[in-house]
Amino acid sequence: MRVRTRLGAVCVLAALLTGCQGAPGGGTERDGRPGERRAAAASPAPARPSGYGAVFLAVDECSSFGRTSFTEVSCTGERAAARVVARHDGTVRDGPRCPATTDFVLHISEQRPSSDEDGDGAVPRGYACMRNLQPPHPGDPGGGGGPRTIVGDCVYGLGDGRVRETACDGGGRRKPEYEVTKAVDDRSKCPASTALYVRLGGTSPVGCARPV
Incomplete structure (x- = not known):
């Protein structure tokens, strides 16, 4: 999903998504509704409603969903x-990890528009870790999505030693083949029932998975 906002291009990052770009034409869903920010990057910023801070999509701020766009509301x-549960500058690859049950990530590209949130002439590159306000929550254990694979998630094999997450209840496009039952710092600490090792990252980077 892609959007052009007043602060830059935003897109959802899945586990394998590597880039994003602004939507053609620089448009958004709608402008002028109370509580929304306009999307025209080159136009003067309108008066900001109360509650918005110096950072676009800061922690505890919310976004809307659209068919092709997201706006802060x-x-x-x-x-x-959806609500922002963590917000970091830089790239997802180089920055801190999102909380375990993050549902999706919004990437904010670096911009130098004529006007910006804090008036310093720059909007830094960053990303927002998002949590849906209502179910479903793909980032929950077994939910079949989210930017991280965690204990309780299920995966299926893609070949060549690669796996992809899917819903443990079988409601996804592919049936689950393995469930991650434990996260450890070394393969030797996985239980004897382990049939697959899944890369998780973090301080316990090895996921011990058993057949389902």
Whole structure:
């Protein structure tokens, strides 16, 4: 999914997604609704509603969902769909990891527009870790999605030693083949029932998975 916002291009990053770009034409879903930010990067910034800080999509701020776009909206509004649970500068690859149950990640590209949130002439590259306000929560254990694989998640094999996450209840496009039952710092610490090792990252980078 892609969007052009006043602060830059935003897209959802899945586990294998590596880039994003602004939507053609620089448009958004709609402009002018209370609690929303306009999307025209080159136009002067309108008066900012109360509650918005110096950072676009800061922690505890909310976004809407659209068919092709996301916009920051008031968390008390009817269009609020997901909340920021963590916000970092830089890239996902080089920055801190999102919380374990993050549902999706929004990537914010670096921009130097004529006007920006804090008036310093720059909007730094960063990313927002998002959690849906209502179910489903693909980032939950067994949910079949989210940017991280965690204990309780299920995967299926892609060949060549690669795996992909899928819902443990069988409701995804592919049936689960293995479930991650434990996270350890070394393969030798996995239980005897382990049939597959899954790369998790972090301080316990090895996932011990058993057949389901």
